[in-house]
Amino acid sequence: MxxxxxxxxxxxxxxxxxxxxxxxxxxxxxxxxxxxxxxxLTPSEKTGEEIFDGKGNCFSCHKPDQKIIGPSVTEIAKIYKEKNADMVQFLKGEGEPLVDPSQYEVMKTNFAITKNFTDEELKGLEDYFYSHLKK
Ligand code: HEC
Missing domain, CATH: 1.20.5 (Single alpha-helices involved in coiled-coils or other helix-helix interfaces)
Structure with a gap:
């Protein structure tokens, strides 16, 4: 028992x-x-993510999949890929708006910041935008 x-x-x-x-x-x-x-995320994409969420302040107008003040990151990446456009050049203030030209004036204010970024940082931002198409 x-x-x-x-x-x-x-x-x-x-x-x-x-x-x-x-x-x-x-x-x-x-x-x-x-x-x-x-x-x-590759090291370059990670650099871009840090700038996007940090000193670039991009997150306040751009969300991954949803339009708020600016178009979504996914939408921008899709259009840039389709047109094989140069985001680095755009962020230097040397390009034409392709996504939403009617709101270009709002985005233009950011060139004061992005113009001071190094090529490596801008490339990181571009890579980070494109990384949203991988999901
Ligand atoms: C004050 C709000 C605001 C902030 C902050 C902002 N954006 Fe934008 N962005 C916009 C608006 C509005 C548009 C749509 C106008 C346009 O297409 O140019 C846009 C468009 C874009 C485009 C597409 C441009 C095109 O060809 O049409 C890219 C790329 C972009 N933003 C990147 C960034 C990055 C990178 C940052 C951070 C450094 C950033 N944005 C910060 C408002 C903002």
Missing amino acids: KLKLLIAIVALSLFSCKKEEKKETLYPSSETVTEGTAST
């Missing part, structure tokens, strides 16, 4: 241990997935 009880307890604790183990392994693996997507 006592032995049976002991076996039952051991079996139960083993079982619950296993369950917890499973939960624990599930957690880190889902975290790895999110980390994985973030780290799939």
